Amino acid sequence: MDESVKAALAKWPNVPHCYGWLGLDERGRWWMRDLAAQAAGPFAGSGATPESRGTLLRHEGLIAFIGRNYEADAEGQWFFQNGPQRVYVELAATPWIWRLQPDGRLHTHTGVPAGTPQQALLDEQGRLYLATPLGLGLVHSQDVPLAAQALEEGRWGAMPLHQVQADELPQRYGFVRSPARQASACSANR
Known part of the structure; x- marks a missing residue:
């Protein structure tokens, strides 16, 4: 602040x-x-x-x-x-919108490093979310292909993609x- x-x-x-x-x-x-x-x-x-x-x-x-x-x-x-x-x-x-950096790290829409994703979620509209130490964020639409590639290659560790309903996310992630x-x-x- x-x-x-x-x-x-x-x-x-x-x-x-x-x-x-x-x-x-x-x-x-x-x-x-x-x-x-x-x-x-x-x-x-x-x-x-x-x-x-x-x-x-x-x-x-x-x-x-x-x-x-x-x-x-x-x-x-x-x-x-x-x-x-x-x-x-x-x-x-979500409170955070994730941007992937050229080196594969995630930053928030405000420029703060997000840390390593711990969960990957896909909603009913095909939007990709990642849960990190900062909380839950939506992957920026321009960065979805990069995030999908990172998930597929296991760059953030083995992480299954969970199906979710977007309306459940606020309660689930606080x-x-x-x-x-x-x-x-x-x-x-x-």
Whole structure:
């Protein structure tokens, strides 16, 4: 976490959390979701539309800042710590999107080394996931052929490919795809 973020947290410890304004897609891209995008529907899944995605972030400095300050809370909700405010992230798939490096190592969409995969999973749509010491991530679509070759050659050790249902992954691997939906459900139950 950036030192400026730590200082802001210390100075303003009780800033309300923000929900629904930031999304992470299946290719590791960040999307800013204004009120119009949020009103157009959910970021991902049933009812999602191109309009509900919002605006693709392209500013490299902002993308790097988000990446350096991206983490999860104790409930498996992923967020970007923006100064004193926690901005919870809507996930299209998983908290991590894996990119294969030329030497075969995995990195996250934020550039963090992921470690050696421990499990390989294939969902009903043919998407490839790898579980690593960092957690579960979706292999970027451009890197699936490289990952398939690495699995086939046993570069990460003997690892069978397990069939899974994508909807089972959040509970199984302890992450929340839509903190905004969860926050709304909690508010409604009070």
